[in-house]
Amino acid sequence: MTSNTAAMTGSVRGPSTWTRMMSGQTGPVCVVLIALLVLWYVGAVFMNAPTQIDRYNRADQSWTTGQLIEDTLAQDRPILPAPHQVAVEMYHSIFAIKITSKRSLVYHSWVTLSSTLLGFGIGTLLGVLLAVGIVHVMTLEKSLMPWVISSQTIPILAIAPMIIVVLGAIGIKGLVPKAVISTYLCFFPVTISMVKGLRSPQVIQLDLMRTYNASKWQTFWQLRLPSAMPYLFASLKVAIAISLVGAIVGELPTGAQAGLGARLLAGSYYGQTIQIWSALLTAAFVAAILVVIVGWCERRVLARMGVKS
Amino acid sequence: ADEVTLQLKWVTQAQFAGYYVALDKGFYEEADLDVTINPGGPDVAPPQVIAGGGADVIIDWMPSALASREKGVPLVNIAQPFAKSGMMLTCLKETGIESPDDFPGRTLGVWFFGNEYPFLSWMSKLGIPTDGGENGVTVLKQGFNVDPLIQKQADCVSTMTYNEYWQVIDAGIPADDLKVFKYEDQGVATLEDGLYVLEDNLSDPAFVDKMSRFVAASMKGWNWAKENPEDAAMIVLDNDMTGAQTEKHQVRMMTEIAKLLGDSAVLDEAAYQRTVDSLLSGGSDPVITKEPEGAWTHAVTDKM
Amino acid sequence: MTWTKLDKFCLVAAIAALLALIFPLAGVDGDTGKQVAFVGDIPGLAVAMALCVIAGSAFTWLGVGSVTAGMVILAIAVFGCWQAISVLYDYGVAGYAGPGFWLFILSLWAFVWRGIDVIANFHSLDRTKQHLANFVVPVAFGVWLLFVWEVVVSGFGVPQVLLPPPSMIGERFVNSTDILAADFHQTFVKAVLSGYVMGCGSAFIVAIAVDRVPFLKRGLLPLGNMVSALPIIGVAPIMVMWFGFDWQSKAAVIVIMTFFPMLVNTVTGLNAAGKLEKDLMATYASGYWSTLFRLRLPAAMPFVFNALKINSTLALIGAIVAEFFGTPIVGMGFRISTEVGRMNIDMVWAEIALAALAGTAFYGAVAYIERKATSWHPSFRVRRH
Amino acid sequence: MTLKQVVNNVAEMPASKKAVVDIKKLSLTFQTADGPVYALSDVDLTIEEGDFVSFIGPSGCGKTTLLRVIADLEQATGGEISINGVTPHEAREKRAYGYVFQAPALLPWRSIERNVTLPLEIMEISKEERVKRAQEALKLVELNGFEKKFPWQLSGGMQQRASIARALSFDADLLLMDEPFGALDEIVRDHLNEQLLKLWARTNKTVAFVTHSIPEAVYLSSKIVVMSPRPGRIIDVIETDFPKDRTLDIRETPEFLEIAHRVREGLRAGHSNDE
C-alpha cells in the first residue's frame, strides 16, 4: 500500500506547470490578453485601412493587401495604433528615459498618482464620515442625502475651473486643488455603499447591542463597521479608480502642466494617437495596481475578521 | 521686484514664445519684475481667472474679451502684440469646396469656447445660416485637433496658420489637396492674442507703471524670438512641462507666429474698430450688443 | 432645570440675533466713505431680529417638542430670510454686508436646522403625513442652501462670472427652457439612457459570465478593472474619433465608465449569499442557473442596486464631459463649455441645475425601484436606531 | 444551613419583595402588509424580585414578543409596563438585564471568547477582568477550549451555549432567557439547569425564562406562566414552592407531577381553543 502510493506519486509528479498556471491567475490573464491583442491587431487594420487607402489614392500608388496591412500597422497618426506601436512608445517613455524627465511617463504617473492618493484618502474619509452621519442622524439622512446625490450630478468638468480659480484666489495651489476634484468624485461611492453597509447588520444583532444599552459609538465600532466591511471594499475599488479619473480631470483646468491628463491632452491637441494610447494604458495600469492593492487589503482585513474564504 | 502673473490662453507653445523668452532671458528681471506664466488649456477661461484674482494680466482674443466685458468682467486691452489673425478654415479640395459659395450643405468644424465669434460673424456676413438646415451649414464643435478633417467627419475644420494647419500637412495631406480660407483675406479678421487687465487696476499709477514695464519687456522678448526662432522654440520646449511638444513643430510655429506679429505692442485703433464692427454685425445672436466703451487704453503703451 | 436640557440651537439663535442687533449691519462704501445701512432704518429687519431673540430665548427654555413648535420656528426663519434678502437688494447692502448681517444669518441657520430636525424626526402612522414630512425636509434644507448661496454671493459681492446668485440662475433657467429642452434631449434622452442601459447591462452579463466561467473570472476580472479605470479624458476623444460627433460616442464613453462599478458590485454581490442558504440549494441539487436566479441574484440585489445608483450619476457626468471633446452644437456639455467661454456663467449654472435635476430624478427612480425590489433587506427594515 | 442559605431565606421574606416587572393590561399589535397581527392582548403580570418565572405556551403565542417588550426591544401598543419602577427604556439604559435570544446572534467576525467579552467591552470593564469572566462563563457552559474558534466552527448547541455564556458574563440582576436550552441534549441541559438554579439561589437574581419543556419549567420555576395561542394571553399562573436549592430528585415527587399535569392541561386547553 505504502510503496504503491509512493510509486504513484513518483509517476504522476503532481499537476503539470501548464495546468497549474491555468488554474492560477496568470494563465487565464495571458490567454485573455492574447485574445485581446489579436482582436486589437485586426481592429487596427480595419480602422486604419480607409485613411491608408486614401493616402495610396492621393499618391496614385497601387497596393496589395499585404502592403496595406503592413502600412496600416505603421501609420504615424493611426485611428487605432497597433499594440506594438504603443508598446514601443511606452518603452521609450517609461524605461528608456530618466524618470525625472518631463518626457517620462513614470514622472507623469507620479504627478497624477500623488493627487489621486491624496484625493482618495480625503474622499474615503469624507465618504465614511458622511455615511456615519447619515446613518446616525435622521435629520442628516433626510436633509443631506438628496443633496449629496445631487452634488454628484453636477458635471465636474464644468465646475472644476471654478473650484481651481476660487481655491487659487485664497492661495491654495498645486496638489490640493487637483486632489479636491478627486475627492469630489470618489467620496460618493463610498458614502452610498457605507450607508448601505452600516445598515446591513441583522436586526437581531442590533437588538443585542440594544440590550447592552451600547452607545451609538459602540454599536458602530463593534457591529456596524465590521458588517459594512464587504460594502466598504467593494466601493473602495470603485473609488480609487474614480479618484484617478478625478485627478486626471483636475489636471485640465490647472493648465494641464504635468501628469497623465496633461499627456493625454497634449496627445489630443496634436492628434498623437500613439501618445494618447500609451498614456491611457499607463493610467489603466496604475489604476489596476491600485485596485489590486485595495483587493489585497480587503483579503487581509476579511481574513482577520475570520471570514471563511 | 513687482510680481506679475500672466495667464495664457492656451498651452505652452511658440504662440507665446515672446513671454517665455522674456522670462528666460531675464528681460523681466531687468525690468524689476517677478513674472509667473500660467499655461491655459481647453478648460481654462482667462477672463474667469483674472476675475477670480488668479492673474494680473491675461492673453485673450478680442471677441471673447469684449463679450466678457459685457458680462461684467471689465477687461481692458493694454497692448496688442499680434497685428494679424492666424485663423483660417481649411477644407479638403476633394470635397469640391472652392469658395464660400460652396459652404451650404457642408459640415464645418468650429472651435467654440469663445472662439466661435469670428466664424459666426463671417457666416452672418455671407448670409449662411448655421442651424444645419438645407441652405445652411452643419456646425460641429471641433475638439482640439484636426482629426475630423482627416477622418472626413467634417468637410472643413478651423486651423491656425501656425499650428493645426501643419498637423493636417503632417497627417500626409499635401498642401495642394487643401483649400484654405484665411479670415484675414475674407475681411472678417478679429484681433487675437492681446494683453488684457481689469479696468479698476488702471486707476492705480503703480499698476500702470508695472504693466508698461511688463509689456516693454515682453516686446523685447518677442523681438528676440523673431530674430532667433530656433532658440526661442527651444526655450518654449524647456518650459513645456508635459514633454509632449516637438522641436520641429515649435520652430515652424515660431516662424509662422513671426508673420502675425506687429511692429509694436500699440493697439491699432482701426483694427479695433474693424473687430468691433464685425462683432456687432453678428447676425441674430450678436456677440456684443452695443459699442463697447473704454475697452482699450494706450495708457500703458504710452508710458513705455 | 440644568443647562444640558436647554435647546442649544435656539440658544445659539437667540444669542446670534442679539449680537446682530449690536454689531454693524453693513460695511463702509468705498466711494462715499459712509456706512451703507443701519438696522434702525430698516423696520422689517429690526422686527425680524427682535423676533429671533424673543423666540430663540423662549424656545431655549421650552424646548422644541412638537411639530407645531418646529413650524413656528421655521415660519420665523422664513420671515427672517425674506428680510435678509430685502436688505441686500432694497437697501443696497449687497457687496457690503457686515458682521451684524452675518450674525443674523447664523441665527437663522440655527433656527432652520432645529426646525428641520423636528420635522425629520416626525413619525406618524398616517402615510400621507409621513410622506409629506419626508418630502418637506430635503426641500426645506435645499431652499436653505440656496438662500445661503444667494446671501453669500450677494453679501460678499462675488463677481457673477465666478459664481452667479441662484436668483439669476433661476431667471436664466426660466427664460431658456427651449434651449435647455433641446440640450436635455440630446444629452440625457439620447446619450445617457442608452449608454447607461448598455453599460450596466453588459457589465451585468459579463459579471455572470465571469461568475459562471472561473477561467474568465481569473482572466477577465483583473483586466476589466483596467478597462474601466481608463480616464474619461483619454477615452472621450478616441470615442469621438471612432463613433463620430453625435450621441453614439457619448454613449460609448458612458458604457466604459459605468462598466466597472457594475461589474465589481455584481461579482461581489453574487458571493454574498450565506453558506447555509447555499447548502440548502445544494440539497435540492439546484442547477447553476436555478441557484443563480433563486438565491444568488436576489442576495446580490443590494449590491447591484448600489452600482445602479452610483452609475446613474456617473452616466450623466460622463456624457457631459465627453461633449467637451467634440459634439454637434447642442447638448448640455456643449452648452456648458461654450457658455463658459462666453462668460455666460448663469447659463452654465442653468445647465448644471438641469443636470442636477435630471440626475437626482434618475437616481431617485433607481432608489425607488430598489426600495420596492429589496424591501426585505435589513437596511430598509430597521428604522428605530 | 449554610450562610448562603440564610441569606437566601432573608431574601425570600415576603415583606422585602418588590416588583421587578410590573405589567398591566399590556397588548401589542404588529401592523403587516396584510393586516394586523395581534401578538399580545391584555397581559397582566407581576414578577417579583428573586422570582424565577417560566413562560410556556404554543409556538407563535407571543412569548418572545413579551420578553422583547420587557427588554424595550418592542413597544407595546396598549397597557402599562414598568421595570424596577421605571420604564423599560430607562431600565435598558441602566443595563438592568441580560438577554439570551432565541437564536444565538453571535457576531461572525469575533471569536467565541471575544463574543462573550463583547458586553463587557461595552460596559468598559478592564481587559483582565473581561478575560477572567469570559473564562468562567465559558467553563460554566462547558465551552472551554473553544475560545479561539469562530462561530461558524461551532455546532448549533455550542453556539447557543456561547450566547448563554455571553449573557451570564455580565452580572445583571434580571435575566431574560428565550429558550436558552432548546438546542441542547438532555445531559447538558440538566447540567445547565442545575447551574442556573445554583446561580439563582446564590445571587437572588430575577429570571424570566421561556421554555417548551414542561419538566424544565416546573423544575426551575417559582412561578409558571402558561400562555394561550395568538393573541397571546395568560391563561394560568402557577406558583411552586420548592426550595431554591432544589435538586433533580424533586422531579419524582407527586407535587412535581401534579404541577406538570396542570401545565400540560393548560397548554392543551389553549391549543384546543385554537382549533
Added chain:
Amino acid sequence: MTLKQVVNNVAEMPASKKAVVDIKKLSLTFQTADGPVYALSDVDLTIEEGDFVSFIGPSGCGKTTLLRVIADLEQATGGEISINGVTPHEAREKRAYGYVFQAPALLPWRSIERNVTLPLEIMEISKEERVKRAQEALKLVELNGFEKKFPWQLSGGMQQRASIARALSFDADLLLMDEPFGALDEIVRDHLNEQLLKLWARTNKTVAFVTHSIPEAVYLSSKIVVMSPRPGRIIDVIETDFPKDRTLDIRETPEFLEIAHRVREGLRAGHSNDE
C-alpha cells in the same frame, strides 16, 4: 388491516430491505486555524430502506456533521459512504433526500409560501401543483394563514415549522432532519411527531433524525444511534420493534421506558468520558 398497512408490511419484510445509507469507517477532521478538530471518527452505520434512525448525542458531538456528510455538504476525510449504492454526490444530484437544517434558513425575500415552494420550483413542478403542495405542507405544520408573511414576521418556532414544511413539500424518499422540533412546544411537537410517523408509515420513507429528546427518539425510531462526544463515535445502536403505526400510548410501556433508560445511560457514559 387496511390496504396501506398491508403494503407497509410487505416493505418491512427483511429480504426486501436494501441499504439506503452505508457508512464504513467514516472519519472527518476540520482543519482550523488553531489545529485540527476531530468531528467524526470511525463511524460504521447502515440505514436500511424504511428505517427511522434517530441520532442522539451530546451537543457538538458530530450529529450535524454526519448528516451533512450524508447530504454531500461536507466531504469525509476518511472511510467510505454510499447512498442508495452511489456516492453522496450522485445521490444529491438525483435529489435523493430532503433536508431540514438545524436553523430555519428561510430566504428573506420570499414569503412563507414561496419559501415552501422553492424546491418545487427548482424541480420544475407546475404552478398549481406547487401551490397545492405548499398548502398541504403548511397545513401539516399548522401554519396555514401565514402564507403571505415574510420570515422575519414569524416566531422562531414558526420559522422552524416553515422549514419542515419546505422539506416535506417535495416527496423525497430519504429525509434528513436536524433537530426539526427543537423549538416547538410539547403539544405541537407531539402533533408533528404523530404526523411524521403517519407519513413514514404510509410512504415507507427512510428518515435520519437528529434529536435531543430521548422520549422523542424512542417514540419515533426503528433504530436509535447514540453518539459520544468529540470525536463523534457511535457508542450504541438500539433497535426498537414498535409497529410502524404506533401511538403515543406506547410511551407508558415498560419496553419504552427500558429503551429510554438504555439511551440515557449511553449518553451519560459518553458525557463522563468527556470529563
